[in-house]
Amino acid sequence: MLTKVMYVTVYVTDQDRALRFYTEQLGLEKRVDHPGPDGRFLTVGAEGHPFEIILWPHAAVAGRPVLAPEVLAPGPLVLESDDLRKDFGIWRGRGVVFDRAEPEEYPFGLRVEAVDPDGNRVSLRQQVPVLTGAED
Template sequence: MLTRVMYVTVYVTDQDRALRFYTEQLGLEKRIDYPGPDGRFLTVGAEGHPFEIILWSHAPAAGQPPRAEEASAPGPIVLESDDLKKDVGIWRERGVEFDRHEPEEYPFGLRIEAWDPDGNQISLRQQRPVVAEQG
């Protein structure tokens, strides 16, 4: 029986640039950085959570081109914040570019979209608090 999702892979053209974006701009932490036989195995993750994102080096022609059109890009990486409006301000100061000025309200909570330097879409979200039903 499966017990957890360990990794998801994001193709990048420059692992050092991607590492700076995901750690210095989004605030994830570097987990693994190992020069393996098939290339550098580099992961990042949110502090205190076991899930990791592999930043895998891939040539631009073989992977996703920088600023790929949304229609041709794979699904986004979805990251959750406990205070999205505050974090958007911090990320914007760090140079992260978003699809709109402020997070948009949805039935599930708040959402705003960003892209990493290779055009990988990142959906940043904050879930709406669950209100207990009164009976």
């Protein structure tokens, strides 16, 4: 039985530039940074949470054959905030590029899309609190 999701991979053209974006601009922490036989294994994650994002060299940059464009374009990375409007202002001040001027409200909560330096979409969300009935 599966017990957890360990990693998700984001393909990047410059690992150092990507590391600066995810740590200095979005505020994630660097977790692992090791050279390996297949390339530098570099991960980031949210403080206090075990899930990690691998910042992996794009196949074309790493000298590996490119199979198909859809293989190199994973879906958006989704990160959750407990105060998206506040974090949005902080991230915008750090130079993060967004798809709109402010987060939008949806039935599930708030959402806005950012773009990392390699064009990977990063969906930033804040969920609506789930009422258990005890709050009534």
